[in-house]
Amino acid sequence: MTFSASCHCGNINVTFDASIDSLTSCNCSICHRLGALWGYTHPNNVSVSFHRSAPISYCHGDQCIEFHHCALCGCTTHYTPTDMGNTQRMAMNFKMINPELLKQIRVRHFDGANTWQFIDE
Template sequence: MAVQHYSGSCQCGAIAFEVDADLDQVNACNCSRCRRLGWVLTFVPDTAVTMVKDGPTTEYLFNKQQISHRFCPTCGIEPYARGERNGQKLYAINVNCLDGVDARSLTPNMNDGASY
């Protein structure tokens, strides 16, 4: 697929963003949070994301408290999370929040987050 430009948002539109992402590289996780949310996510460097509307957002931290899960306090949708890996700031983009993308048609890599 290669890197393409996408727009995304929470359900009510209070959080909106644009992202350059390769949806051939999506992930699903079996940790307690991702499993409950049905997340399909892709990780991108923070430079690949432009926030169009950022909020307000509410933060949720769990487990090792290294990932800042950001969600809309109005509609409850979590369009992204922020974190860091190997010194690089990253976004975890909720592919379900991207306009015109059917995340269920993608084939995600499975991560065993439940074992961490």
């Protein structure tokens, strides 16, 4: 299935072309503040484009993930690993898609703050 997402102002567009069984809500210090719902796939299945201003990235903690957000409206749209050649996964923030589509996808809660395990199985 193909999902299309955009930041609030429409500057950044993300296309996610992969099936999704569930989304992840993480409670680590950054994800908690972002309020993101992450959907994961191989980087080849994601396309990112922008219209007026390139995304700005932010690295946190162990510096292995870059969170990308719009320079104009501030919405976090996706994250990429810092070493794109050494990964099989990146994520799109599904809070940037049509809310009606979210009702059809299971949300799993991940304890990224303490145990690094899913809270609900």
